[in-house]
Amino acid sequence: MRIRFLLTLLAVAISACAAPSDGREQPTAAPATTTATSERPAQRPPPGLTPAVRRQPAPTMRVTAFDGRTVSLDAFRGRPVVVNFFESWCAICRAEQPDLTRVAAEFAGRAGFVGISHHDTAAAGRTYQRHFRIPYPLANDRSGTTWARWRVSYQPVTVLVDGQGRVVRRYDGGTTGGTIRAALAYLLDE
Numbered sequence: 001m002r003i004r005f006l007l008t009l010l011a012v013a014i015s016a017c018a019a020p021s022d023g024r025e026q027p028t029a030a031p032a033t034t035t036a037t038s039e040r041p042a043q044r045p046p047p048g049l050t051p052a053v054r055r056q057p058a059p060t061m062r063v064t065a066f067d068g069r070t071v072s073l074d075a076f077r078g079r080p081v082v083v084n085f086f087e088s089w090c091a092i093c094r095a096e097q098p099d100l101t102r103v104a105a106e107f108a109g110r111a112g113f114v115g116i117s118h119h120d121t122a123a124a125g126r127t128y129q130r131h132f133r134i135p136y137p138l139a140n141d142r143s144g145t146t147w148a149r150w151r152v153s154y155q156p157v158t159v160l161v162d163g164q165g166r167v168v169r170r171y172d173g174g175t176t177g178g179t180i181r182a183a184l185a186y187l188l189d190e
Contacts, residue, residue, distance in 0.1 A: 043189050046182040048169055052190065055166035058083075058159070059149040063116055063139035066125045071137045076112035078163050080187040082180060084115045085147060085157040088128035092174045093156045097132045099177030100158075103184070104136050111184050114139065118147045118155075162187055 045051075061073040061083065073081065084100060086093040104113040113136035117125055120140050129138050141147050150159065158171040160183050169183060 043186060045186050046179070049160075049183060049186065050168055052162070052166075055162060055164075055168060058161045058165050058167050059146075061114075061116075061146055061150070063114075063141055063146055065114075065137035065139045066122050066129060067137070069137060071114050071139055073161065073165060076161075077165060079111055080163055080168070080184055081112040081114065081161040082184070083150070083159045083161060084113070085118070085150070085152045085155050085159075086115050087117050087155050088120050088124045090155050094132075096156060096174050096176070097128075097134070100180065101132050101134050103177045103180050104134070106181065107184050107188075108135065110188055112136070116141050116146055118142070118144055118152075160184075160187070162190070 058073060061071075063071050065071050073083075082100070082104070086097070088094075100113070100115075104111075107113075115134065115136065115138040117138065117140050120128075122140060125138050125140055128134070147153075150157075154173075156174050158175050158180070160168045160171075160180070162168050168187065171179070
């Protein structure tokens with residue numbers, strides 16, 4: 001009831017501000033003259049992204065995917081990459097995975113994705129990949145070297161890397177598809 005009252009009050013206040021007080025049309029400012037350019041207006045970055053001038057190089061990454069391929073960060077040079085540290089048995093990882101799968105499919109060919117577990121077996125990783133229909137490579141960092149290099153001590157952690165191989169944002173403890181989608185769209189327009 002209180003929310004309805006506040007919304008009604010807000011609507012009245014907004015409509016009062018929008019209408020001229022004496023019934024006459026108010027003069028408007030002349031539109032600014034523009035020159036024709038091919039540039040689009042600068043897109044505002046989603047919250048939390050590190051500005052390009054302050055980004056640090058991402059740690060190296062070279063892992064063997066569950067299908068036997070070698071995956072390295074260098075293979076994605078020139079396009080943004082989402083590096084997801086997960087475990088197949090992690091409840092939060094399982095909850096965020098459908099969103100990551102959808103966003104990976106949406107940005108296929110324009111952005112790279114790779115998932116890296118640490119305490120999984122290859123069989124558990126393959127089952128997880130099939131279950132969630134993950135279109136990108138998943139790998140197991142059995143030695144923990146990659147997790148240590150990226151300073152990951154728990155899962156899930158998702159790290160967004162720009163096309164120059166620099167860390168843009170780190171999402172500790174889970175993220176959403178909407179958050180990753182907005183960040184990738186921004187990076188592709190950068």
